[in-house]
Every structure is written in C-alpha cells, then in structure tokens.
Amino acid sequence: MRVAIYARHSTDKQEHSTRDQIARCEAFCRRVGYEIAATFSDEGISGAAMQNRPGIRKLIEAALDGEFNRIISEDLSRISRDQGDLAHFYKKLLFLNINLETIAEGDVSELHIGLKGTMNALYLKDLADKTKRGMLAAVLNGSIPGGRTFGxxxxxxxxxxxxxxxxxxxxxxxxxxxxxxxxxxxxxxxxxxxxxxxxxxxxxxxxxxxxxxxxxxxxxxxxxxxxxxxxxxxxxxxxxxxxxxxxxxxxxxxxxxxxxxxxxxxxxxxxxxxxxxxxxxxxxxxIEERSNNFRQRRLIVQVMTGEEKAKRQRGYVRKWRARQKTANKVPEQPFYITSGKLWCSKHDAAFIHRRAKLNGCPHKGCPNQNLPLEYILPLVLEDVQKFSAGDLDAYYQENKSRRAFLESKLQSLISERSRVQSEIRALLETIVRSQRGPETLSHIQEREKESGRLKLDIEQAKSELENITAVPDADMKMIARRVQETINKWLASDLDSTKVLHDCVYKISIIPFWNDAEQSMQHRAKVAWDMPALIRAFSVAANKIAA
The missing domain is CATH 3.90.1750 (Hect, E3 ligase catalytic domain fold)
Structure with missing residues (x-):
C-alpha cells in the first residue's frame, strides 16, 4: 500500500508542528506496514481555505498522477477546517479511488466529513469570537491595536x-x-x-x-x-x-x-x-459641510441640460479672462549664484534639488546630502571674496604653453590656407588658357572646401587665443576691482550682479572634511571661475557693470 503523508500547522506557537505530525504519521505507517511514497506539508498557513496552500495543491497533483492510493494525516483538521473545502476534497479522492485515513479517526467516511467538518467550522467561529474578545480586553487594559499612528x-x-x-x-x-x-x-x-x-x-x-x-x-x-x-x-x-x-x-x-x-x-x-x-x-x-457641497455640485452637473452646461462654461471663461487681466504676475523664482553650479567633489557629480532650499549629491551615504542653501551660501561667499588679480595672472601662466601652441598653429593654418588659395587661382588660370574639362572643376571644388575648413580652424584658434592672451597688469587689477565691486552688490541682493557673477562661474565644488577639533563633518566651497567669460564680462562690459 503506497501512501502519502500530509501535515499542516497554522502558527509557530501551535502545539504540534509539521515535523512532529510527519514523525507520528511515519511511525503509524511502519506499524501497519504502509510504504511511504511522498510527504507534503504546509507550515504557518491557516486551515480555513485550501486555495492558498501550496502543499495541498502538490498533494492533489500527485494524486492525479497516481503516485499513491491512500493519504495519511494526523486528523481531519489538518486537511481543512472548512466544511465546503473538506467535502470537495473528499469528492476528488472518491473519484480517484484514493482512501483518506487519519490517526485520530481511522478510515474517513462521509459521516466523518459531515460531523468533523461541522465541528471544525464551529471551532473557527469560536476562535474568531475569542480573538475579538481578547482584543477588546487588551484595549481596555491600555493596548492600542494596529501599527504606528502619526503623533x-x-x-x-x-x-x-x-x-x-x-x-x-x-x-x-x-x-x-x-x-x-x-x-x-x-x-x-x-x-x-x-x-x-x-x-x-x-x-x-x-x-x-x-x-x-x-x-x-x-x-x-x-x-x-x-x-x-x-x-x-x-x-x-x-x-x-x-x-x-x-x-x-x-x-x-x-x-x-x-x-x-x-x-x-x-x-x-x-x-x-x-x-x-x-x-x-x-x-x-x-468635513461634512465640504463633502455635502461637493456632492451637491456633482448632482447639479448631472441634472443640467446641455444648454445650461454651455452657459455655465461660458461664465467660467469670462471669469477666467477677467482674472487674467487683473491678476498680478507670478513672481520669479529666487536666483542664486549657486543655481545649477553646485558639484560634489567626492563623487564628481552635480548636485540635485531635493526639496525647498535643500540640495545634495545624488549618491546615497555621501556627506554632501541634504545641505541647506543657507549653509552653502556663506561657504561660497568666503571663497568668492578671495578672488584677486593673482587668479587672472595664474590663469594666464597656466595657459602660457597653450598660447604658444595656438600661435604656432595659427601661423601654420594661415600659411596652409594661402597655399590652397594660390592653388585655386592657378587652376582657374589653367581652365581659362586650356579650357580643361569637368575633372579640373571638381578639383577646384575640393580645394575650395579645404579652404573653407581652414578658415573655420583659423577663426576658432583666434578666438581661443584671444581668451588666454595676457592683458597688462593694470587691466588685470581693474578687472579684479570690478569683480569685487560686483560681489559687494551681490551681497546687497542686487539681482543683476548675481546674474553676472553666476555667468562667470564654471562650477562650485563642495568639499566635505572631518574636523578633528569639533568631531564633526564640515564643508568648504571651491569656486572654479570661467575665466574667459569673466574677462569678457568685466573688460568689455565693465563700464555697464560698474555703473
């Protein structure tokens, strides 16, 4: 006799776990001489329903495959406590000619299904009543059911x-x-x-x-x-x-x-x-008044005729147009020197806006997260005020080799373009004298394209060379002085000055560091200036800015 063992328990606190049930069923099978074909179990699952129990579903699939011809369980409540589920399960076993036997009841018949199913259903109802009474008693003793409540x-x-x-x-x-x-x-x-x-x-x-x-x-x-x-x-x-x-x-x-x-x-x-x-x-x-008003508005719309709805809509449009004429313009969002310029030095990543006046690095765990703007601005001001003519001189010195390279490249490009233009003129004279065919014209077009590319390279080199060509010391001091004047206007909340300085900043790196003296994480700001933009703003348009 090949048999399958099934065990189930609802909670870890239940007296008999599935392991105990399986051991008891195995001992029973050895005593009566049954051969155990398979073992199925559901742990920590209620017996009130069978649909959500993977173990019982696998048992039914194995029964359909004919792997055994008898099922052994500790008692009928392990199969199900629901009358309908238990009766339906028993019907399936009768159709498959599989017997159901429990240690407590022996061979199960229709009488067991009816009586034990009713007893198990009453047990569930009694358990629900006791649980409810227990909850009420706990509440009366000061316990609050459910999870955490705000407040x-x-x-x-x-x-x-x-x-x-x-x-x-x-x-x-x-x-x-x-x-x-x-x-x-x-x-x-x-x-x-x-x-x-x-x-x-x-x-x-x-x-x-x-x-x-x-x-x-x-x-x-x-x-x-x-x-x-x-x-x-x-x-x-x-x-x-x-x-x-x-x-x-x-x-x-x-x-x-x-x-x-x-x-x-x-x-x-x-x-x-x-x-x-x-x-x-x-x-x-x-709440009730507002809810009633809302329900009334919805009801009015439902009973209105098409003409009344159109008239109502025209009234809404007239009121909207009247508000547009008299409404004040929406105030512009505050603009700061740091807008779109903040950068995390640790992860080499741009700051993101988290919520009102809070910015930070997008990487989790970074010490540059959730920094208030009121905390960042003084750090930026401290570094901005350090700007001097020495920064301009350092910029020019750093680009000294680049300047020499561009000057040499510019001369080379000019010479190359002159050569190409001379070649074009020579080809044109050849066409006039010998009246050459389409091949010569095609060659001239290629040379003209090359000449155009060289002209573009020359203009780009001149533009870059202009940005890194040193100006006299007097001009550098004048630029530095005007930058400081604009910084002072920025401190006085002058919007134009803020925009000018913002356009002259390449990025602002926020550098976290550990302060051993105060045992805390602190930050400092390092402003990277866009020197070409700064030189253009404070030399060409200096008179306008200083005014």
Missing amino acids: YDIVHRLNERGEPIPGLRKINPVEAEIVRTIFTRYDQGETLLRICEHLNDNGVAAPKGGTKWQKSALIGTFARQTGILRNTLYKGVLTFDKMAYRKHPETGKRVSMIRPEHDWIRVPAPELAILSEDQFDSVQRH
Missing part, C-alpha cells in the same frame, strides 16, 4: 513575566504639534492642498516614510473613516473593529468588508488625547 510612539515594556507588552503608545510631542497645526488650519478654512503645501515647504516629514504630504493622508476615505482628520484617537477615543474579513467562496482569499458604524467599538483613551473634543468635532462638521 504617537510605540512604547517597549515588559510585564512581570519578562514578556513584551504589545500595543502600548505615548504621545510624540513633535508630531503632536504637527497634528494640532493640521486641525487648526483646516478648522480655519484652509484647503487640504494648501495644508499639504505648507507642510512640504517647511520640510515636515510625511507619515510612513513618504516623500511628500498628500491629501489622502489628511482626509482618507469617507467609508472607512481613515485619515488624520478623521482619527478619533486624537480626541482621546480609540475606534477599532471597523473592518470584517471574510473568505471569498470562489477564490478562498480573505476579503475586507466595512462593518456598519453602529458595530464599531469605541473605547475612551484620555491619556492619548492631543486635541480637545470641541476642536475635533468642529473639524468633523467642516
């Missing part, structure tokens, strides 16, 4: 037996102040969008690790009464058991369903109140 911290404490006490909470003062701000602003008539913008602009971290505050975090859903503005715990009343979970008869998956509001359980928790009851109730009235 509260989880308290880790042990009981007299050294076991952790679940569900203890205490008020988080920082988050509690944010909750009060949200309720106060909404009570004063601010929209959800404006409240979210206020929180994001002030760098307030969103709940549950989100990057930005969203309206759904504040208002939640009406049916489930979720969201910060609807959470009764903030007024000192814990509301739970809003949802009922039932097994779908077709898929076996657990489906959430909303209980009627009169079945919700409410328990006073005054020690966790963040708001007064009057303020909370006032906000709930405002």
Whole structure:
C-alpha cells in the first residue's frame, strides 16, 4: 500500500508542528506496514481555505498522477477546517479511488466529513469570537491595536513575566504639534492642498516614510473613516473593529468588508488625547459641510441640460479672462549664484534639488546630502571674496604653453590656407588658357572646401587665443576691482550682479572634511571661475557693470 503523508500547522506557537505530525504519521505507517511514497506539508498557513496552500495543491497533483492510493494525516483538521473545502476534497479522492485515513479517526467516511467538518467550522467561529474578545480586553487594559499612528510612539515594556507588552503608545510631542497645526488650519478654512503645501515647504516629514504630504493622508476615505482628520484617537477615543474579513467562496482569499458604524467599538483613551473634543468635532462638521457641497455640485452637473452646461462654461471663461487681466504676475523664482553650479567633489557629480532650499549629491551615504542653501551660501561667499588679480595672472601662466601652441598653429593654418588659395587661382588660370574639362572643376571644388575648413580652424584658434592672451597688469587689477565691486552688490541682493557673477562661474565644488577639533563633518566651497567669460564680462562690459 503506497501512501502519502500530509501535515499542516497554522502558527509557530501551535502545539504540534509539521515535523512532529510527519514523525507520528511515519511511525503509524511502519506499524501497519504502509510504504511511504511522498510527504507534503504546509507550515504557518491557516486551515480555513485550501486555495492558498501550496502543499495541498502538490498533494492533489500527485494524486492525479497516481503516485499513491491512500493519504495519511494526523486528523481531519489538518486537511481543512472548512466544511465546503473538506467535502470537495473528499469528492476528488472518491473519484480517484484514493482512501483518506487519519490517526485520530481511522478510515474517513462521509459521516466523518459531515460531523468533523461541522465541528471544525464551529471551532473557527469560536476562535474568531475569542480573538475579538481578547482584543477588546487588551484595549481596555491600555493596548492600542494596529501599527504606528502619526503623533504617537510605540512604547517597549515588559510585564512581570519578562514578556513584551504589545500595543502600548505615548504621545510624540513633535508630531503632536504637527497634528494640532493640521486641525487648526483646516478648522480655519484652509484647503487640504494648501495644508499639504505648507507642510512640504517647511520640510515636515510625511507619515510612513513618504516623500511628500498628500491629501489622502489628511482626509482618507469617507467609508472607512481613515485619515488624520478623521482619527478619533486624537480626541482621546480609540475606534477599532471597523473592518470584517471574510473568505471569498470562489477564490478562498480573505476579503475586507466595512462593518456598519453602529458595530464599531469605541473605547475612551484620555491619556492619548492631543486635541480637545470641541476642536475635533468642529473639524468633523467642516468635513461634512465640504463633502455635502461637493456632492451637491456633482448632482447639479448631472441634472443640467446641455444648454445650461454651455452657459455655465461660458461664465467660467469670462471669469477666467477677467482674472487674467487683473491678476498680478507670478513672481520669479529666487536666483542664486549657486543655481545649477553646485558639484560634489567626492563623487564628481552635480548636485540635485531635493526639496525647498535643500540640495545634495545624488549618491546615497555621501556627506554632501541634504545641505541647506543657507549653509552653502556663506561657504561660497568666503571663497568668492578671495578672488584677486593673482587668479587672472595664474590663469594666464597656466595657459602660457597653450598660447604658444595656438600661435604656432595659427601661423601654420594661415600659411596652409594661402597655399590652397594660390592653388585655386592657378587652376582657374589653367581652365581659362586650356579650357580643361569637368575633372579640373571638381578639383577646384575640393580645394575650395579645404579652404573653407581652414578658415573655420583659423577663426576658432583666434578666438581661443584671444581668451588666454595676457592683458597688462593694470587691466588685470581693474578687472579684479570690478569683480569685487560686483560681489559687494551681490551681497546687497542686487539681482543683476548675481546674474553676472553666476555667468562667470564654471562650477562650485563642495568639499566635505572631518574636523578633528569639533568631531564633526564640515564643508568648504571651491569656486572654479570661467575665466574667459569673466574677462569678457568685466573688460568689455565693465563700464555697464560698474555703473
């Protein structure tokens, strides 16, 4: 007799694990002389449904393949506690002519399926009732069900037996102040969008690790009464058991369903109140009023005729045009010398904008992350003020060899172009004298293209040479003086000066370093000037800048 063993347990705390069940079934098979063909198990899975259990599915597949002709289990509850699933499973075994035997019941028949299936179903119902009673008792003893709620911290404490006490909470003062701000602003008539913008602009971290505050975090859903503005715990009343979970008869998956509001359980928790009851109730009235207004607007649109809708739309367009005529222009975004110029020296990468006035390196773990603009600007100012005529002289000295190379290259290009142009003139004279054919004309066209390329190379070399050709010392000092004057205007918040300096900066490297004296990570800025742009701005247009 070839048999298959099946074992299952729901939780790690259950008295008999699958290993114990399998060992007991193996001993039973040896005692009665069964040959074990295969062993199947499901660990940590409820017996309320069979669809989500891979072990039982593999058992059925093996049965269809005829690998065994009897199934051994500890008792019928290991197969399933659901009456319908158990009966359906037994029908399959009857069709395949496979017997089901358990150590507790022996050979299973229709009588066992009916009686034990009913007993197991009653056990599940009784277990659900006890679980609910246990949750209510825990709440009455001060435990809060569910995960962490914004505004509260989880308290880790042990009981007299050294076991952790679940569900203890205490008020988080920082988050509690944010909750009060949200309720106060909404009570004063601010929209959800404006409240979210206020929180994001002030760098307030969103709940549950989100990057930005969203309206759904504040208002939640009406049916489930979720969201910060609807959470009764903030007024000192814990509301739970809003949802009922039932097994779908077709898929076996657990489906959430909303209980009627009169079945919700409410328990006073005054020690966790963040708001007064009057303020909370006032906000709930405002939510209801706004919701009613929204529903009325939707209903009006549904019953309007086509002509009324067109008239309404024309009114919207007229109002929009009137606002465009009288509305003030949107103020320009602040412009800084650092805009688009910040660079991480450690990873050789451009800074990215994270949120309001916060910039940083895109690489995780870099000490150049999340640096406030108010912190960066003084570092940049310190390095900008070091600019002097010596920087210009150093720039010219660094490019001395490059200048010599360009001068030599320029002379060579000029000579080469003269030679090509002489060759073109000679070819033209040859055509006039001998009236040569198309080959000569094609040769002339190639020489003209070469002459054009040489002319372009000459212009590029002249332009680069002009940028690195040293100016007299007096001019360098004049340029340095005008740069300092522009820096002083920049400090006085002069927008034109800021733009001029911004155009003269190639990049601003932020260099992190460890300060042993203060035992902290600090930064310094190194401004890389775009010297050609700076020389053009402060020599050609110097009079305009200084004025």
